[in-house]
Amino acid sequence: MGDDKYAVFGHPIKHSQSPRIHTLFAQQTHQLNMTYSAQDVPAEEFELSVKDFVSNGGRGLNCTVPLKELAYSMASELSARAMLAKAVNTLVVSDDGQLYGDNTDGIGLIQDLTLNLQLDLGGHDILLLGAGGASRGILGPLLDQSPNRLIIANRTVAKAETLAFEFNDCGALHARSLADLKGYTFDLIINATAASLSNELPDIPRDILNKHGCCYDLAYGCEPTAFVRWGLEYGASKSVDGLGMLVEQAAEAFALWRGVRPDTFEVIDLLNAERNAG
Ligand code: NDP
Numbered sequence: 001m002g003d004d005k006y007a008v009f010g011h012p013i014k015h016s017q018s019p020r021i022h023t024l025f026a027q028q029t030h031q032l033n034m035t036y037s038a039q040d041v042p043a044e045e046f047e048l049s050v051k052d053f054v055s056n057g058g059r060g061l062n063c064t065v066p067l068k069e070l071a072y073s074m075a076s077e078l079s080a081r082a083m084l085a086k087a088v089n090t091l092v093v094s095d096d097g098q099l100y101g102d103n104t105d106g107i108g109l110i111q112d113l114t115l116n117l118q119l120d121l122g123g124h125d126i127l128l129l130g131a132g133g134a135s136r137g138i139l140g141p142l143l144d145q146s147p148n149r150l151i152i153a154n155r156t157v158a159k160a161e162t163l164a165f166e167f168n169d170c171g172a173l174h175a176r177s178l179a180d181l182k183g184y185t186f187d188l189i190i191n192a193t194a195a196s197l198s199n200e201l202p203d204i205p206r207d208i209l210n211k212h213g214c215c216y217d218l219a220y221g222c223e224p225t226a227f228v229r230w231g232l233e234y235g236a237s238k239s240v241d242g243l244g245m246l247v248e249q250a251a252e253a254f255a256l257w258r259g260v261r262p263d264t265f266e267v268i269d270l271l272n273a274e275r276n277a278g
Helices: 018-028 043-055 068-074 080-085 105-116 135-142 157-165 228-231 241-260 265-278
Strands: 005-011 032-038 058-063 089-095 099-102 125-129 150-152 173-177 186-191 207-218 238-240
Touching: 005 018, 005 043, 018 032, 018 207, 018 241, 018 265, 043 058, 043 068, 043 186, 058 068, 058 241, 068 228, 080 099, 080 105, 080 135, 080 238, 099 241, 105 135, 105 265, 125 135, 135 150, 135 157, 150 157, 150 207, 157 173, 207 228, 241 265
Parallel strands: 005 032, 005 058, 125 150, 125 186, 150 173, 186 207, 207 238
Antiparallel strands: 058 089, 089 099
C-alpha cells in the first residue's frame, strides 16, 4: 500500500506554507505513511482535479483562494460550521470516495487569539474588516466568543450587510462602511481583507483603536504586513499577522484526517524563528 496522499489546492499556490507545516506535523506525530503536496488549481479545473486526486488515492484536501465556495458545493456532507460559512477549507475523503467538508479557519483564528496570544474576546468591542471568504469562516466562531460588539466593515458595504444578515441568528453583528467607522473605538481589530497582499491598507479612520487594543492581520509574510505596521504605529499592545492562525487551522485539518492534533506551539516557534533569521 502507498502513502496516504493529502494536498492543498489553490491559485496561486507557489508560496503556500501548508506542505511545510503538514510535513512538520507528520514528523512530530510519527504519521510517516503520508505525503502532502501543493497543486496550482484554477477554479475551472477544480472539480476534475478533485476527482483525479481522489481516484489516485487522495485522502484529504485543503482548499484556499479561490476554491473555498467550490469545495463547499462539491462536498456531499458538511460540518455545521462549514454550512454556516458556506465555505470549505478542508475536505476529508471517506473510504468510499465521498467528500466531507469542514471549515477550520474560524477555530484556527480563535485558537491563535485566545490560546497563543492570550486575548480575552468576551465582552470586548471587535472590528472585523473584510467580507470575503475568510470573514465567512470566522464570523460564527467570533460571535461564539460573546463580544460586547462586533462590527463588520467592508470597502463594498453591501457585502458586509449581506454577512450581517446571514449571521443574524448567531449574535449581535452590525455592518458599516469603512468611512462610517469614525466615532467608534475597538479593543481588537481583525483585518480579513486581502489588502495586505498588495501592501495596502483598508481605508480606515486612524483613531479607532482603544488604548491597549490589539490588531490582527490574517495575511502573513516574511516582513510585518502594512496592517501590522499600522497597529504598531497607533499604539497596539499586540499587532501580529496570521501565521499562528495558519498553523492552527492546519492542525485542525490534520486532526480530522489523522485523528491526532499536533503541538502547534512548537511549529509556530520554528516558523517564526526561521523568518526572523531571514
Ligand atoms: P477574498 O478575496 O474572498 O476577500 C477579499 C476581501 O478583501 C474583500 O472584502 C475585499 O473588499 C477586501 N479588499 C481587497 N483589497 C482591499 C483593499 N485594498 N482595501 C480594502 N479592502 C480590500 O479573500 P479571503 O477572504 O479569502 O482572504 C482575505 C485575507 O485573509 C487574505 O489576505 C488571505 O491570505 C487571508 N487568510 C489567511 C488565513 C490564515 O490562515 N492566516 C486563512 C484565510 C485567509 P471588496 O468586497 O470591497 O472587494
